[in-house]
């Protein structure tokens with residue numbers, strides 16, 4: 001399994017994470033490891049995606065398979081990606097910032113296809129997770145260079161410290177059904193930090209941290225990334241609320257012909 005290209009100082013990472021609600025490691029993996037992950041992703045797209053349920057694979061245009069934009073639960077369908085989300089360097093980082101055992105939850109794919117990749121609305125992951133307490137983190141690995149043109153991630157520093165969630169409402173963006181409805185305050189603007197970076201750049205954020213990404217305005221470059229979700233061992237899922245929300249979302253997306 002991959003080893004880190006940089007020395008990982010877990011105590012320092014935890015201090016930064018507690019202060020800001022996120023942390024960056026540039027790069028986490030070297031070029032050879034990133035080439036391997038990208039090759040495995042191509043294999044996965046060719047061999048595994050055709051067997052996945054349509055509720056776990058989203059396209060910008062569902063009639064055009066080249067517009068693949070998002071996948072869920074990759075670690076469930078494939079041994080390579082199961083091993084990747086369990087790999088020590090990421091798993092240990094998740095446990096360090098959670099301050100407790102990190103339970104593997106979901107390995108996701110986030111793409112913004114060239115020219116048509118939509119913006120990621122400002123949101124807090126915890127709003128989607130239905131957890132008590134809200135103890136969860138997401139890691140985010142750039143599979144290619146990311147910048148302001150193709151839609152790099154932005155975090156709002158310190159936003160994980162507020163009590164409760166910001167108000168969310170339907171966003172109409174497939175894969176990010178809920179966005180913060182009062183986003184754009186002076187505090188949001190003053191505390192926003194953008195994360196352009198090279199292939200292998202790794203970010204990790206708290207489930208309460210407000211984050212977003214722009215649309216892909218490049219006509220030629222995609223913006224591909226993997227998301228690694230871990231829940232804290234103490235977090236309990238409100239299964240009923242989560243299942244009801246998911247069922248309604250799937251029904252709405254089918255009715256709108258989006259999946």
Ligand SMILES: O=C(O)CCC(=O)C(=O)O
Nearest residue numbers: 110120125138140213227
């Ligand atoms: O890749 C993106 O644009 C969004 C990723 C995200 O929201 C997340 O990892 O929680």
